[in-house]
Amino acid sequence: MKRIAMLVIALFMMSVSVPVFAADEMTKEQKDECLLASKDCMGQIDTIQEKIAKLQGEINKGTKVYSAEELKKLNDKLKEANDLLDNLMKQ
Secondary structure, three states, X not given: OHHHHHHHHHHHHHHHHHHHHHHHHHXXXXXXXXXXXXXXXXXXXXXXXXXXXXXXXXXHHHXXXXXXXXXXXXXXXXXXXXXXXXXXXXX
């Protein structure tokens, strides 16, 4: 009897937690917080070219996903990454 009760409680706990994880994933797909605010960047090491491509992809999402202020921040980071790439190519 205890085993069945524990199983029911475990299943209930898992079913309650799944929507929370799904909601978190949806916002992560919409906004790349690592590029925008340097959050959740653990284990992400990109080349400059990859970072530029990611920034351009996020900027292309436009105002459907990002506010005007966030788009300006992404554009500034894109310009900074392009300048860094240009400086490295000159050397």
